[in-house]
Amino acid sequence: MFLKPIKELFFKIQMLKHQSREKIVHVLLFLGILISRFPFIEYGYGIDPDAWRVASVANTIYTTRDYVASRLPGYPVQEITYALLPFKNAEGFNFFDSSPKLIMCIVF
Numbered sequence: 001m002f003l004k005p006i007k008e009l010f011f012k013i014q015m016l017k018h019q020s021r022e023k024i025v026h027v028l029l030f031l032g033i034l035i036s037r038f039p040f041i042e043y044g045y046g047i048d049p050d051a052w053r054v055a056s057v058a059n060t061i062y063t064t065r066d067y068v069a070s071r072l073p074g075y076p077v078q079e080i081t082y083a084l085l086p087f088k089n090a091e092g093f094n095f096f097d098s099s100p101k102l103i104m105c106i107v108f
Contacts, residue, residue, distance in 0.1 A: 026105070026106070029105055030105045033101055034102060037101070040094060041091050041095050042090075050071060053071060054075070054078060054079060055082070055088075055090070056070070057069070057079050058079055058082035058085075059083075061079060061080060082096075
């Protein structure tokens with residue numbers, strides 16, 4: 001009877017140790033992904049012409065408030081999302097593209 005509360009307390013302590021270890025692993029994974037993206041953020045839009053077109057169209061959509069497709073059939077979700085972002089530079093777009101990886105690291 002007296003041992004039951006002690007066993008429960010011991011079990012809770014073990015669970016806390018496991019949870020803190022798990023949190024440390026998640027934080028290290030998050031930082032690893034974040035650091036691995038930094039070298040690629042400053043390289044601009046790259047050599048793919050589609051990336052340049054999307055950036056150009058995002059700026060056009062932002063300034064004119066009219067949708068223009070960057071390529072047919074068009075990718076309105078990406079183009080309008082980029083137009084709504086507060087930054088209109090390659091570094092911002094590249095970081096925005098990296099953010100789903102970081103979010104998935106946190107969620108899962």
